Amino acid sequence: MALIIKDRNVVTDPWLRLELNTDGSLPPVPPSGDVIVPLAMWHGQRDQLIARPSRLGVWLDSHEEPAAIAEDLRLFGVVAVNFPKFGDGRGYSIARLLRERYGWKGELRAVGDIFRDQIFFLSSCGFNAFTLRAGEDAQEALGAFSDFSDAYQSSVERPLPLFRRRQPA
């Protein structure tokens, strides 16, 4: 099984993430095992997916609306957000919406073009799990959590901005 970072540890990943076929069609769902399905599959095969004996997760692509799963969150064991490219920053906003607006408390995972240099910001925005792209050293990437010792802004990780936490000089 592949290694991922979860809650600042390197662990094996029990989940299988299903991706759309290159022609955009949906792949078959294995009869058992924990799967993370694309949003289109969740929308199209909702009842069959719920009827499976294993855990279920869903993943959003960077253009998809977190509101589309807001009512269903209690059914998922994990929510993942895809970063098709390193520079595509939509997933940061999606994560904050899932955490701060829709109240998702479970595993929030960043997948796609992910490597150590995004981890600090991703973590600030509420991601607690990371599937690094192929070839990245997960152990080495753990260092990214301490790239910075603090941050000015309010975020999921630090709801109070620095100015509400500073000790008066």
Added chain:
Amino acid sequence: MYRYDEIDQRLVDERVAQFRDQTRRFLAGKLSEDDFRPLRLRNGLYIQRYAPMLRVAIPYGLLSSRQLRTLAHIARKWDRGYGHFSTRQNIQYNWPKLEDVPDILAELAKVEMHAIQTSGNSVRNITTDHYAGVAQDEIVDSFVWCELLRQWSTFHPEFSFLPRKFKIAVNGAEADRAAIFLHDIGLQAVRDKGGAGSDGASPGGEVGFRVIVGGGMGRTPIIGHVFREFLPWPHLLTYLEAIMRVYNRYGRRDNIHKARIKILVKARTPEKFREEVEAEWAHLKDRPSTLTEEEVRRVEERFTRPQYESQAGDDAGHLARLAAEPAFAAWTKRNVLPHKAPGYAAVTLSLKKTGVPPGDATADQMDAIAGLADRYSQGELRVSHEQNLILADVRQSDLHVLWGEAKALGLASPNIGMITNIIACPGGDFCSLANAKSIPVAQAIQERFDSLDYVYDIGELDLNISGCQNSCGHHHVGHIGILGVDKNGEEWYQISVGGNQGLTRPGAPAAVGKVIGPSFSQEQIPDVIEKLIGIYLEKRESEAERFIDVVWRIGIEPFKERVYGTHHQRQERRNRSLAAA
């Protein structure tokens, strides 16, 4: 100056360490060029035509003499002995080596400076009026608000990978000296005078901001739209976050030329976009990012303030010297601005000497200017977006001796606001994006207009040159704008008239210039400019009517005719050339 506290300093130091590690991994082949690019860009490092270019942030253009000496030291040690002050109030070095950049950043960190977010698709250096804190028409001291925004935008976790770069300008005075209608977000400080604010809650005299969204230059110049006439200051950050979240989620990422917020605002219409922002803001309003009085006061108090001696009024000796020496009076008229403190003045040191690329300063000049700042202006100075340096707190009684020293340093060209105070990007001599050179064009114009009497007769005129559509030289808002264009591999120049950077005086709003016609070769430019000036001088009703006022009054057709001939002549010329072909 804002003085860092221990956390501000630690974050900048951590950034240096982070970038040192990223550079090490890149040089060791562990990071690909594609992966390293966005990382180095957010530290101001471009790979340019001849070498890397490093852009160092000068937050809102404010510098101490100590910082300027460090900039001089960097120019000497790691570059070729000079730097280029840019239109975003930053400084650029054109010759550093990639492997030296971590050391340069470490040197900067020692004097509370950095290169954070000076490029890349993030919030860039916040710019403002270079007369902040000293102007007679001040509403608020915009530096305080700029510093609050600097902290908020530095390493913002949600908005560090935007569709495109994002520029915010703040103006704290009556006159707009920050081009707020030509930024992704422009903020105009407003004091609510008549009792309740637009939210019905703020008492009279409260500070708020007019929020302008979706302006910009570049390939598609657009004047920004007012989203809020009066946003009470506590809501500043949450409202900006609402705008940026809508942009981050829906801005185009498929085409770099259509990725700025102005394109999204236009595509959705300003009304719809504003509704989306307001809907988002309904969720963010009153959340922890809401600014507090304690925080505004804390930031205010971390600024060192100039100490003014109380003076009754204008200095008598200064007035006498003005009357006695016309050359000193001319310099004072053009390069010295009255100050809100009686007996003081703000002095512009011109970096526009003929023959020198606009905005360039040598290391020796920087050291010398640092000395001037220490002796005459309480150790501080500002960079203007017109690429000059400002000593903002000079005693009137010191002006004459300062003038003498500035002249000796080649910094006293008495041309601020005049045609020869050209704003120009580095252009094709340095920049790999440029279609054409800008510096030789600026020089040729300065040489043509070398008679000061003539320059003064022409009066106030902004002439801006950009080497390409990215419009770093702000050509769209020049009263005369010159744009380098590429035609089959040759360098040509397109000319526009009628642009204006902002509401610098009543009745003269921000405007985008109109192109007068087909482009010209480099050699033709001085003649063309002279023709434009010629028609202006003929048509103006008085000396008080500026070039831009005449363009707006009579339209561009007379200017076109002077340059290209009448419509009839143009038609005939076309027919002749068709017949010959």
